[in-house]
Amino acid sequence: MEKIVHVRPLDDAIGHEESHDCMCGPTGQGVHNSATSRMVGVIFHHHALRPCHEWEASQA
Numbered sequence: 088m089e090k091i092v093h094v095r096p097l098d099d100a101i102g103h104e105e106s107h108d109c110m111c112g113p114t115g116q117g118v119h120n121s122a123t124s125r126m127v128g129v130i131f132h133h134h135a136l137r138p139c140h141e142w143e144a145s146q147a
């Protein structure tokens with residue numbers, strides 16, 4: 088089972104959904120196990136609408 092991690096700003100102007108359907112259009116990046124080259128998860132980096140200082144990485 089792949090892990091899905093969302094990196095979201097906490098103090099942005101909008102609330103970010105813990106979903107790839109979030110209105111900011113987060114970009115998914117695959118994470119691979121360097122030993123086996125198997126994909127082990129996907130990190131979605133959300134796009135802040137304004138400079139944010141507080142970010143949270145959460146596992147959906």
Ligand SMILES: [Zn+2]
Nearest residue numbers: 103109111133
């Ligand atoms: Zn978002």
